Amino acid sequence: MKIKDIIILALLLAVITGCSEKKDPVEQKIDQLISQMTLKEKIGQMNQLTGIGMADDMTNAVRNGDVGSILNEIDAVTVNKLQKIAVEESRLKIPLIFARDVIHGYKTIFPIPLGQAASWNPAVAESGARVAAEEASSVGIRWTFAPMIDISRDPRWGRIAESCGEDPYLTSVIGAAMVKGFQGDTLSAPGSIAACAKHFVGYGASESGKDYNTTWIPELQLREVYFPPFQAAIEAGAATFMCSFNDINGVPASGSTFLNRQVLRKEWKYDGVLVSDWGSIEQMIPHGFCADLKEAGEKAAIAGVDIDMMGYAYINHLEELVKSGAVNEKLIDEAVRNILRLKFRLGLFENPYVKEQGRDAFYTESSLQKAKDAAIESVVLLKNDNDVLPLSNNIKSVAVVGPLSDSQADQLGTWCFDAEPEHSVTPLTAIRNDYGTQVRVIAEEGLTYSRDKNANGISKAVAAARNADVILFFAGEEAVLSGEARSRADISLPGKQMEMLAALKQTGKPVVMIVMAGRPLTIEKEVEMADAVLYAFHGGTMAGPALADLIFGKAIPSGKLPVTMPRMVGQVPVYYSHKMTGRPAQNITLIDDIEVGAKQTSIGFTSYHLDAGDSPLFPFGYGLSYTTFKYGDVKLSATALGMNDELTATCDITNTGNYTASEVVQLYIRDKVGSLVRPVKELKGFDKVQVEAGQTKTISFTITANDLAFWHEDMAKRPEAGDFTLWIATDSSSGTSVDFTLR
Template sequence: MEKQQLEALLKEMSLEEKVGQLFQIIGYYYVEEGKKFITGPDSGLNLSDENGALTGSVLGLQGAELSKKIQKEYMEHQPHHIPLLFMMDVIHGMKTIFPAPLAQAATFEPELTKEGSEIAAKEATAAGLHVAFSPMADLVRDPRWGRVVESFGEDPYLSSCFVKAQVEGFQGSDMKAPGKICACVKHFAGYGGAEAGRDYNTVSMDSHTFQEFYLKGYQAGIDAGAGMVMTSFNTIDGIPASTNHHLMRDILRGELGFDGVLISDFAAIKETIAHGYSENGEKAAENALRAGVDIDMMTTTYLDHVADLIQKGVLKEELLDESVMRILELKNRLGLFENPYKDADEEKEKELFLCQEHRKTARKAAVRSFVLLKNDGILPVDTEKKIAFIGPYTDRKEMLSSWAITGDAKDSVTIREAAEEVFASDRTVYLQGCPVLTPGFGTAQLRLEVEEEPSEEECRQMKEKALKAAAEADLVIMPLGEHFKESGEAASKANIEIPEIQLELLEEVVRVNPNVAVVLFNGRPLDLRKVSRLAKAILEVWLPGTEGGHAIIDVLTGKINPSGKLPMSFPYCVGQVPVYYNAYSTGRSDFKGCTDHFRSRYLDIPNEPLYPFGYGLSYTEFEISAPELTEDTLSADGSLEASVTVTNKGTRQGTETLQLYIQDVFASVVRPVKELKGFRKVTLEPGESRRETFRIDETMLRFLRGDGTVGSEPGTFRVWIGNSSVGKEFEEFTLL
């Protein structure tokens, strides 16, 4: 449709019809089968057939046959035959599930995420979907927050690279094209800064931190052309995001330049009443529409009140028209007026879902996301040795995240299934050892959602068999970690160790056989002090997705050398949280060897995390020279180059991730001790050296200055190039 045709359509629509476009309903109000996809509290809606016929979009339905059936029936009853939008949480894969987003960030390869998102879009659109509620652009510094698993970590630059890649992978250059889906950047804004890491909690931060760190990921998604943005549940400056006029009108649509559809999160508009901000549903509807929120997800707040507010003169119909036009424009960008079914195709579903090509890419992404945290020489595994796999993830298919709601765990390859393709059966045993969760752990809801708990006697027998096998083995590989329901929405935790029953199993196994390598499953940074003390090797595999088992065996056996790097700092203990590498200096910063008592430090633990941002080992050893600069000054319109020589000093081919960090030493506001400004993966054969160069220009030095403007300031800058955020040798230059 042309613009003038959309405008003509808008003029013809009744007031009730317009309001209906702003209402999103969950799919089970159309078909019972949709109930399993609900992702929030059931609001107990009672809809008339008339209201159901005017709904603008549907949440949580999938399947080509079903979506086409609903679209056809809906358009027959819709007064102007306007098509529905079908939306779904497609977070890290549709049916072929890729590593969780936090794990994808550990690859330091945004192009892999773009490739995975292209695959997810193909599968999702074949199933009749038009919008994916992804990427999550929330910056996260607190691992207690469960939704860290959906994020790309603690660094605004790294996160922005991955947000951009996911939007580009979903949408391409034209959403109308086959296999492309609309991306939805979420949750605007600051959702990852929830106080105490508790989901849905208040966000309270100074405006400088908010703009300098937290807004950058959203900006990257908007700059990449994302067609939709989702509001967050939290407050900003004391006002709930979904009714925050300044946040949505001035910042999102003004400063960040977003002109697409703004959708609330699940029931977020109605929940402003519970916040104590909106007095009632009528006020919530008024506040949210004034703020520019176009779609009310899963409440009737708009449906019940917007028409009355307009008829009473409280709101102007032009305000409603703005939102309706944005929704119509999105449907038009997707090509739905010409083809309301878009790519929904039963045969394509069969062809694409979990096909070998998609599985191969998922396996590659998983392999490159794994981070070797520790290795005292026992990895890679010698397959000629007697090996005991002991731990609850040994033969467990639940390697997806709690947000892989469109995937199916039965399609996953377990460690045991993959290992049996490689390891001799007469030298290898596979035992669970203990359940994933300590019996009785967690909320009643969590216990209802997990498998039946074994009895005390069953636990004793499992452990007894495991210890006997461990004592007889040359090497014990222990797949341990969180239950996948322990991270995700509404999964905040104060204790971020692996479950106690697994720690107890690890301790007892180490007593009978010290040669233990832990394979760690988790959706957040953990306190790994005990695991690190006990195990000789730790391979972080996150929640690796459909091909997790194959990928893990690829790395354990040395078929592929691990190359992942941490996208978030792993704290020494939860008492440090939040702990992140790009902190500000204080007037009394601590440093190694400092004997002054009156410094910013803990009495009982170190300031530094156990494993820092950017950290990750390899089966080979790399040497990186001190950085060298081509110039010691930089003009505003010029550039300089920073170079290092990287050498593979080991006996295996390996890939190192070079990371460029810069510090603005003196400025009109305090600057971080260092900031990631670039990264590059380098693959070298044994003994091979390579010179690698990064270009630095003035645009990389800009920040939110003391006067509120964005730009650089003349002065001294330090440059590090290393393999983690812990760099020692640096060079300096002066910006003129």
């Protein structure tokens, strides 16, 4: 073919491609709208304001096209009132989007996201998001700012409660399930709401665990650890993204062209909306990245942030910036195109109003049952000496004590603005209602709240405990101690809870400690004292009935830790997929075992803490059951894997106990030698399976070369030939390994 013919063919293909793009009816409608919009109206679409309590002040802004989306308005009548102004009285009749933080439930509250991740069951996450979407959409909310898929390896950070934990693979799976739950099969369906993958990116790596703090993350680590959940969210169809508050390597995320244009738009081809976090554009001023609000608006617009949430940078300065040439109007058009595309995808142009149906969508029998099931699966059994749990039929009385035993609000956890604590069923209420005819319930909280330092009530709780066969100690932290801006340097049990547990232990009665918290806590001493430990996170509306069923054996624990639990805060950050040092820990001598006067060289030179050793309190993926599981040898379909082949790994799992139960079977891999040092283990798959007592099930995983690929210094992801180790195990620290080769 001649060069001239090639050029003609290329031009013809370009014309055909262009025509096919113009045939998209939604894009045609967007083109038509943008062509009619004034610059001021375009900027109005990029402006998001809070509405609750301000609806009367907002009518003119809506009528004039000065606002494109409203958050925090939850009254259906007011939603329709404002929407009516937008679609009937504004010049271009563009509907509004109403948004709200609906993180783990609207009215019916599910476990905090970290708890849902502990289920290792994407169906739990999807179900929780679906119920939240159905309830929230019933009052006109069509956009939520969830899921939060920041990788978090620092339990001091309060927002770890909103995360799915420390691992990119688990977070990707659970986060994608949440996206699917919020958005449903059809985003335009009345019961669906737009999900928002947040915070893009690296927010969970905030220095010293302080919220909003700086981060320094090499690009390789961004791509290896922090990007994958966001790519998974895009694949799941996430309609929107949100910038993070933090700066990354000196550039606030709201002003990062690298993150928002190069990666999100160019590399990942994302065509959804990118919204700032609350005021995060304006906050580039105290960051020291911008001199004033005008410069902040300029940098955010150039970086590709479509919507300014409560920052006033765009509405106050963007028109001037465009007219002066500082910001190209084509960038404004791109942002508005993304926003209008979202409104079309939500079906707002066709169905802008919400049915004012009252509270019929809240607390349905089905929703409450799903919340209870989720709470059951989110609980992790950490210890069960002498099979204290489940309580046997010989138990005639229980003492229900502790500050979290009857706290309706605290069991809901963080980020549930619209929750109604009076609908929460607490452990004490559930035990009385569901098992009160089976056992005598003796209640004495001892401490009135988690931070309570008044020990006067402890003696009453101890006296009550002496009259019971078993003590149920509900410990933890109040909801207000975790979540945004709720970082803690000391993550031990607050208040006098440790002292209370010690006093209860002195009764000689078996003590079951149930921890309800928004983060992993440093509870090594408490675990030693307790006979059994259930880690329940904050379990939501139905936490009480879920825990009651687990305690009395109607349900069997199946949760696994989605994050490593440290022995003490000085180990943080501690996570399973760390890199190996040149002097790995061995011959560990702890501080109290060092002889007085010992020479500096007497205990060797390896990598560990003198006071904590080299292991966490509990590893990632850990969780017990009331039954026991035996893992057989791992069998591989071959000892070598070609670059274009598949390898199957199988393992027999036998339930050797007396209860039918579910086990989370986990697949880990290690690249023994790489051109870059690789983690000691990486989660590559998991399967939650129910196994009947005495039954054996064969679990299989398929591995390809792509599963073994990693990012290289040239910012390309590819596998390397070499030797690998594989585990199929019950957690990240156990299991028998088997080797294979990639060639």
